[in-house]
Amino acid sequence: MVITSLENERVKKYRKLHEKKYRDRWGMFLVEGEHLVLEAYKAGIIEEVILTNETNCALDVPKVYVTEEIMKKISQLDTPISILALCRKQVQEKNKMGDKLLLIDEVQDPGNLGTILRSAKAFHVDTVVLGSRSVDLYNAKVLRSTQGMLFHLQVIEADLLTIIPELKKKNIPIYGTRVEAGDDVRTLSATAKTKYALVVGNEGNGVSKEVLSLCDQYLYIQMDSSVESLNVAVATSILLYELDRGEK
Amino acid sequence: MVITSLENERVKKYRKLHEKKYRDRWGMFLVEGEHLVLEAYKAGIIEEVILTNETNCALDVPKVYVTEEIMKKISQLDTPISILALCRKQVQEKNKMGDKLLLIDEVQDPGNLGTILRSAKAFHVDTVVLGSRSVDLYNAKVLRSTQGMLFHLQVIEADLLTIIPELKKKNIPIYGTRVEAGDDVRTLSATAKTKYALVVGNEGNGVSKEVLSLCDQYLYIQMDSSVESLNVAVATSILLYELDRGEK
Numbered sequence: 001m002v003i004t005s006l007e008n009e010r011v012k013k014y015r016k017l018h019e020k021k022y023r024d025r026w027g028m029f030l031v032e033g034e035h036l037v038l039e040a041y042k043a044g045i046i047e048e049v050i051l052t053n054e055t056n057c058a059l060d061v062p063k064v065y066v067t068e069e070i071m072k073k074i075s076q077l078d079t080p081i082s083i084l085a086l087c088r089k090q091v092q093e094k095n096k097m098g099d100k101l102l103l104i105d106e107v108q109d110p111g112n113l114g115t116i117l118r119s120a121k122a123f124h125v126d127t128v129v130l131g132s133r134s135v136d137l138y139n140a141k142v143l144r145s146t147q148g149m150l151f152h153l154q155v156i157e158a159d160l161l162t163i164i165p166e167l168k169k170k171n172i173p174i175y176g177t178r179v180e181a182g183d184d185v186r187t188l189s190a191t192a193k194t195k196y197a198l199v200v201g202n203e204g205n206g207v208s209k210e211v212l213s214l215c216d217q218y219l220y221i222q223m224d225s226s227v228e229s230l231n232v233a234v235a236t237s238i239l240l241y242e243l244d245r246g247e248k
Numbered sequence: 249m250v251i252t253s254l255e256n257e258r259v260k261k262y263r264k265l266h267e268k269k270y271r272d273r274w275g276m277f278l279v280e281g282e283h284l285v286l287e288a289y290k291a292g293i294i295e296e297v298i299l300t301n302e303t304n305c306a307l308d309v310p311k312v313y314v315t316e317e318i319m320k321k322i323s324q325l326d327t328p329i330s331i332l333a334l335c336r337k338q339v340q341e342k343n344k345m346g347d348k349l350l351l352i353d354e355v356q357d358p359g360n361l362g363t364i365l366r367s368a369k370a371f372h373v374d375t376v377v378l379g380s381r382s383v384d385l386y387n388a389k390v391l392r393s394t395q396g397m398l399f400h401l402q403v404i405e406a407d408l409l410t411i412i413p414e415l416k417k418k419n420i421p422i423y424g425t426r427v428e429a430g431d432d433v434r435t436l437s438a439t440a441k442t443k444y445a446l447v448v449g450n451e452g453n454g455v456s457k458e459v460l461s462l463c464d465q466y467l468y469i470q471m472d473s474s475v476e477s478l479n480v481a482v483a484t485s486i487l488l489y490e491l492d493r494g495e496k
Contacts, residue, residue, distance in 0.1 A: 111359055115479040122471035122478055149475060186493070221489070223370035227397060230370055231363040234485040237478065241469070241486055245434070 002053050002065040006073060010064060014050065014074045014086065020136045027089045029138035031148075032077055037085045039148025045087045050074060055082040076140040089138070092156050098126025099172055099195035102240065103160050105211055106133040106202040112233040113137070114145020116200070119237035121149040123244040128153060129197075131160045131211075160199070164214045167197050174199060174215045176207055177239065182218025185242045193243050200236045250301050250313040254321060258312060262298065262322045262334065268384045275337045277386035279396075280325050285333045287396025293335045298322060303330040324388040337386070340404050346374025347420055347443035350488065351408050353459050354381040354450040360481040361385070362393020364448070367485035369397040371492040376403045377411050377445075379459075408447070412462045415445045422447065422463045424455055425487065430466025433490045441491050448484045 003011060014030060016022040023029045028047070031040050040046050041059050048062040052071050057063060066074065075081055102125045107113045113135050120128050130137060137155060156163075164174055175198045176182070199215060201207030207215075221230065221238050229235070251259060262278060264270040271277045276295070279288050288294050289307050296310040300319050305311060314322065323329055350373045355361045361383050368376050378385060385403060404411075412422055423446045424430070447463060449455030455463075469478065469486050477483070 115482060118475065119478060119482055122475040124472055145479070147476070152474060223492075224372055226400060227366065227370040228395070230367060230485065231393070231481065233479065234363060234367055234482055237482040238486055238489050244471075 002067060003070055004067050006070065011066065011070055011074065014084075017086075018076055018140075020138070023089075023136070023138045029087055029089065029143075030074070030076075030140065031085050031087055031143055032075055032083075032140060033079075033081045033144070034083055036143060036148050037083050039151050040085050040087050043090070043151035045090055045151060047086045047088055050084040050086065052082045057083060061085075077144065090151070092154050094156055094158075097154070097156070099170070100124060100126045100243070101129060101167065101172070101197040102127075102236070103129045103131065103163070103174075103197055103199040103211075104134050105131045105160060105199060105207050106205075107200070107232060108135050109203060109232075110135050110139045110141035111145045112203065112231070114142045114147075114150075115233035116236045117142075117146045117153060117155070118149045119233070119240055121153045123237070123240040125240060126154065128155045129160065129163050130155060130157045132157070160211050161214070164197070164199075164211070168214075168216075171195075172197050173217060175239075176212050176215030176218045177201065177235065178206065178212065178218045178220065182220050184222050185219045185239055186222070188219070188242070190246050193245070196243055198236075198239055198243065200232060200239070203232050250315060251318055252315050254318065259314065259318055259322065262332075265334075266324055266388075268386070271337075271384070271386045277335055277337065277391075278322070278324075278388070279333050279335055279391055280323055280331075280388060281327075281329045281392070282331055284391060284396050285331050287399050288333050288335050291338070291399035293338055293399060295334045295336055298332040298334065300330045305331060309333075325392065338399070340402050342404055342406075345402070345404070347418070348372060348374045348491070349377060349415065349420070349445040350375075350484070351377045351379065351411070351445055351447040351459075352382050353379045353408060353447060353455050354453075355448070355480060356383050357451060357480075358383050358387045358389035359393045360451065360479070362390045362395075362398075363481035364484045365390075365394045365401060365403070366397045367481070367488055369401045371485070371488035373488060374402065376401060377408065378403055378405045379408045380405070408459050409462070412445070412447075412459070416462075416464075419443075420445050421465060423487075424460050424463030424466045425449065425483065426454065426460070426466045426468065430468045432470050433467045433487055434470070436467070436490065438494050441493070444491055446484075446487055446491065448480060448487070451480050
């Protein structure tokens with residue numbers, strides 16, 4: 001059976017998931033396109049896939065068929081797609097945070113957040129802590145930019161002002177990022193990289209003052225003095241790349 | 249005098265500049281928002297600024313006033329702005345390319361291209377060569393993502409298949425990027441970084457086969473094996489960051 005009406009209860013539910021409010025309330029979200037659906041499948045979080053009637057899908061999950069018109073209304077991206085999945089948020093275990101952490105203070109561009117998460121997985125971060133004022137993790141553009149890496153990464157949402165003191169008790173050094181002062185990340189010793197919590201901040205304003213004041217050390221990336229700053233996803237990725245290296 | 253009509257000839261001209269066709273034909277483009285306008289001013293490329301009547305502008309350039317409604321129609325970005333500038337494209341001197349080059353094969357996302365240009369300036373690239381199938385340099389989103397660094401960077405538009413043989417004649421090594429094979433960029437000697445042409449490619453498909461076949465050496469970034477690739481702006485920035493370093 002193919003759903004043809006926007007008034008269908010399932011369709012209404014999917015479309016409500018465009019809003020963070022409902023994603024939070026139901027613990028559910030949508031992922032769009034073949035690649036992301038496959039990554040969600042590997043992570044075992046799919047409840048059902050939503051397909052147009054011409055689409056083949058060999059995945060062993062419940063299937064819901066809709067018309068192309070309905071698909072366009074369920075999708076939040078500009079590029080037309082033929083498959084979506086309804087997914088359940090993973091429960092993250094806060095007591096297993098590991099000792100390589102990335103703390104995100106207030107990143108607001110979905111593309112930047114997604115790109116950062118992809119790099120966090122690439123450079124062996126154990127847990128990402130997403131501060132309360134950042135863009136929603138389950139925003140369609142964030143998910144697309146992660147290229148599905150979100151499903152293979154532990155991400156916790158928490159207040160950084162609460163989590164940093166807990167990390168300090170575990171003797172994890174807190175590295176802040178500031179453009180104007182601190183240590184060149186290249187000069188960090190291998191020991192200084194064995195455990196860390198790297199804090200990165202907002203696109204325009206950087207890490208907030210309260211959070212910065214809790215950091216143990218500040219890191220910067222050496223660059224041409226005429227350039228004020230790098231894109232936040234680029235800066236974060238270079239720092240994580242350096243922290244992932246052993247002795248120089 | 250404040251322009252209030254969309255039928256005004258200047259307004260019509262500004263709006264035509266939303267299209268690449270007219271930007272190419274007239275050698276002009278628009279930049280949006282205070283920060284970019286200031287960077288364009290520093291570069292000496294502003295023909296006139298366009299303001300809403302409440303906006304102050306101390307810059308020593310001709311000023312055109314429009315209503316807020318007209319401003320919204322001239323702007324191409326979602327965020328409301330109160331200042332734009334009409335700029336003239338800079339003439340780039342192909343005979344002064346330097347010996348640190350970034351060659352962009354087919355980057356299509358405006359945010360990625362802008363971010364790459366910003367990093368190119370930060371990490372001391374002399375000239376960026378933009379291949380013919382990339383997104384237009386003067387696209388509003390590209391300009392915004394460069395944070396104005398485009399105006400302080402030499403960027404040439406050319407066919408990579410033509411430019412690479414010219415660089416080879418100057419003994420500049422051509423470094424391609426491939427995910428699956430090549431040398432870890434960390435292992436490059438300081439000598440191998442004194443001059444270079446780094447080629448980066450499309451978001452989904454990487455560098456095209458024809459271009460790859462002209463490269464002298466392939467570079468990769470070491471990362472977790474479960475991650476297929478990094479975002480193209482991130483990968484490019486890390487490679488440029490490494491090429492900007494001296495001996496390890």
